[in-house]
Amino acid sequence: MRPVSVWQWSPWGLLLCLLCSSCLGSPSPSTGPEKKAGSQGLRFRLAGFPRKPYEGRVEIQRAGEWGTICDDDFTLQAAHILCRELGFTEATGWTHSAKYGPGTGRIWLDNLSCSGTEQSVTECASRGWGNSDCTHDEDAGVICKDQRLPGFSDSNVIEVEHHLQVEEVRIRPAVGWGRRPLPVTEGLVEVRLPDGWSQVCDKGWSAHNSHVVCGMLGFPSEKRVNAAFYRLLAQRQQHSFGLHGVACVGTEAHLSLCSLEFYRANDTARCPGGGPAVVSCVPGPVYAASSGQKKQQQSKPQGEARVRLKGGAHPGEGRVEVLKASTWGTVCDRKWDLHAASVVCRELGFGSAREALSGARMGQDVSKRYECANFGEQGITVGCWDLYRHDIDCQWIDITDVKPGNYILQVVINPNFEVAESDFTNNAMKCNCKYDGHRIWVHNCHIGDAFSEEANRRFERYPGQTSNQII
Numbered sequence: 001m002r003p004v005s006v007w008q009w010s011p012w013g014l015l016l017c018l019l020c021s022s023c024l025g026s027p028s029p030s031t032g033p034e035k036k037a038g039s040q041g042l043r044f045r046l047a048g049f050p051r052k053p054y055e056g057r058v059e060i061q062r063a064g065e066w067g068t069i070c071d072d073d074f075t076l077q078a079a080h081i082l083c084r085e086l087g088f089t090e091a092t093g094w095t096h097s098a099k100y101g102p103g104t105g106r107i108w109l110d111n112l113s114c115s116g117t118e119q120s121v122t123e124c125a126s127r128g129w130g131n132s133d134c135t136h137d138e139d140a141g142v143i144c145k146d147q148r149l150p151g152f153s154d155s156n157v158i159e160v161e162h163h164l165q166v167e168e169v170r171i172r173p174a175v176g177w178g179r180r181p182l183p184v185t186e187g188l189v190e191v192r193l194p195d196g197w198s199q200v201c202d203k204g205w206s207a208h209n210s211h212v213v214c215g216m217l218g219f220p221s222e223k224r225v226n227a228a229f230y231r232l233l234a235q236r237q238q239h240s241f242g243l244h245g246v247a248c249v250g251t252e253a254h255l256s257l258c259s260l261e262f263y264r265a266n267d268t269a270r271c272p273g274g275g276p277a278v279v280s281c282v283p284g285p286v287y288a289a290s291s292g293q294k295k296q297q298q299s300k301p302q303g304e305a306r307v308r309l310k311g312g313a314h315p316g317e318g319r320v321e322v323l324k325a326s327t328w329g330t331v332c333d334r335k336w337d338l339h340a341a342s343v344v345c346r347e348l349g350f351g352s353a354r355e356a357l358s359g360a361r362m363g364q365d366v367s368k369r370y371e372c373a374n375f376g377e378q379g380i381t382v383g384c385w386d387l388y389r390h391d392i393d394c395q396w397i398d399i400t401d402v403k404p405g406n407y408i409l410q411v412v413i414n415p416n417f418e419v420a421e422s423d424f425t426n427n428a429m430k431c432n433c434k435y436d437g438h439r440i441w442v443h444n445c446h447i448g449d450a451f452s453e454e455a456n457r458r459f460e461r462y463p464g465q466t467s468n469q470i471i
Contacts, residue, residue, distance in 0.1 A: 042122070044085050048100025048141065050167045050256045055143040057100040058082050060108050060121075062129060067106030070134035071096035077116035078124065079142040085121055087152040088144035095141035097358065102136035110134055166243070166256040168192035169213060171279060174233050186225065186280040189213055191243055191255070193262075198242025201271035202278070208250035209258070210279040215342065215352035216254050219281035227278070234275035241270040246277070253338045253352040284349025286315055307347055311362045316350045319362040333358035404437040 041063075046056030058069050069082075079091035110132035114124035173187040190197045210222040245261030252258050263270050305323070312318030320331045341353030409431040417424065431445035 042085075044082070046086065046142075047103065049165050050254060051100050052146075052167065054088060054146045055100075055141065057098070057103055057139050057141045059103060062106075062108055065106055066104075067108035067130075068103040068136060068139040069112060070107050070110040070132050071138045071140040072134060073111045073113055074140045075114070078112050078114040078121075078140075079144075080116050081114045081118050081121050081124060082142050083144035084149065086142075086144060087149050089147045089149055090145050091142050092145050093143040095143065096138070097356075098137050098139040098141075099355065100139075100141045103139050104136065106130055107132040107134050107136070107139075112140075166191045166193075166254075166260065169216060169255050170197070171213075171217065171281070172197075174230060174237075174278070183218070183283065185219065185283055187278065189277040189279055193242045195242070196240075199239045199276040200246060201241050201244035201274050202276060203244065203271060203274040205246065205277045206248070208248045209246050209255075209277070210281075211250045212248045212252045212255055212258060212352070213279050214281035215346065217281065218284075218351040220284045220346040220349050220351060221282045223280050223282055225278050225280040230278045231275055239271075239276050241276070244271060251339050251342070253342055253354070284351075286349060307344060309348065316345070316348075317362070319360075319364075320344055330364075333360075399435070399440075402435060404435050407433050407435060409433045409442060 043061035045059050045061075045066075046053075047059050048057035059066050060069070061067075074094060074096065076091060076094060079094040083089075083091040108129055109121070110127045112121070112124055112126045114121070118124055168191070170190050170192075171184045171187040172190050173184055189200045191200060192198075207222065214220075214222040242263055243260060244263065246255070246258055248255070248258035307323070308321050308328070309316070309318030310321055321328045322331060336356050336358055338353050338356050341356035345351060345353045411429045413427045414424070415427075426447045429445055429447055431442045433440055433442045
């Protein structure tokens with residue numbers, strides 16, 4: 001008896017599914033040394049915050065007027081074209097629903113459709129310049145690869161004036177830096193500025209500020225710190241203050257959305273009478289700092305969960321479902337925003353929400369939706385439809401050149417636990433099968449943990465393959 005070739009379905013990140021809308025794959029980026037003509041009269045820029053220099057809301061200047069692009073029908077192919085217009089080699093992703101903030105002025109393009117091979121966005125199909133039924137809450141953004149086109153002439157690319165802003169925040173332990181277990185939950189608040197990492201003056205620092213910092217780092221709440229200890233410690237250390245006057249309401253998803261004041265370059269005395277801001281965060285169940293902490297949390301009586309996430313590729317993402325009257329249901333996306341999403345995230349033991357998805361992007365509730373790209377011709381991932389656009393859960397197993405005989409068929413779904421599930425015990429199936437060269441009989445099928453130890457030992461003699469390649 002020899003094992004049959006077995007194909008295992010291993011879902012790739014759902015994020016990739018969110019970045020595509022067809023199974024055509026991504027075009028090869030143009031890497032020519034010169035930008036070809038085609039966008040004369042147009043100027044491009046990336047705007048919004050928080051963002052890095054190679055990402056942001058796409059803005060186009062036409063006839064002297066700046067405007068944006070609606071996210072309706074926007075695809076990764078369109079992002080490729082726009083990134084090349086901006087002088088980058090290709091796009092690595094795109095964003096919707098004004099992730100970098102809503103723009104102003106005209107919405108120049110709507111229902112933009114690009115194949116990815118166009119030399120200019122002017123060659124892509126759309127509703128026509130200035131013809132749109134969108135609002136700026138639907139402004140599209142792009143995330144370009146941080147690699148410039150060689151020889152690119154950027155005379156048509158306008159850089160938005162860069163104001164100081166906070167993009168990265170971290171907690172640095174005051175003692176034992178580099179030797180503490182992860183995650184770091186208590187320490188000095190540091191922000192990354194153009195000159196490097198700086199501390200924040202604690203004059204006027206509030207619990208609301210700590211709540212925002214802990215939330216953006218993935219922690220559901222904050223707790224009080226030993227202020228006397230850190231004050232004493234601050235007297236023995238030198239600090240580089242770059243930020244003060246922080247005033248958060250407490251509902252912000254990122255520190256950059258709070259009222260901030262930056263020190264000027266010629267400031268000689270910074271944070272007089274104060275010290276560095278310190279926070280102490282409470283880790284949720286997923287980010288417990290130690291196994292002992294996890295055991296302590298598990299020993300606490302757990303009530304029935306009333307909110308859950310389903311259909312996500314990773315912990316902390318998915319379709320929001322709520323339990324009411326012993327029945328699970330979904331939440332309408334009307335007025336769904338980061339504030340509402342952050343409440344759900346913190347309730348589930350996470351920090352602030354990074355993005356509030358709408359339009360059933362994580363799938364609809366007893367209905368399937370599959371649509372994939374760049375994953376080969378077999379298999380699916382959550383939130384996608386298959387290559388043939390049929391509502392099926394998988395496609396086929398290649399048994400080319402397999403000799404007739406008796407085999408063990410094993411199918412494993414989600415083997416790397418990349419898709420969040422409430423129960424993983426039914427993800428493996430083993431069957432006896434017989435192949436006569438023309439037909440296959442499959443019998444004695446059970447989920448992985450349903451066999452006796454003796455039966456499992458027999459199965460383990462034929463563990464199968466991890467791909468459809470015959471060895």
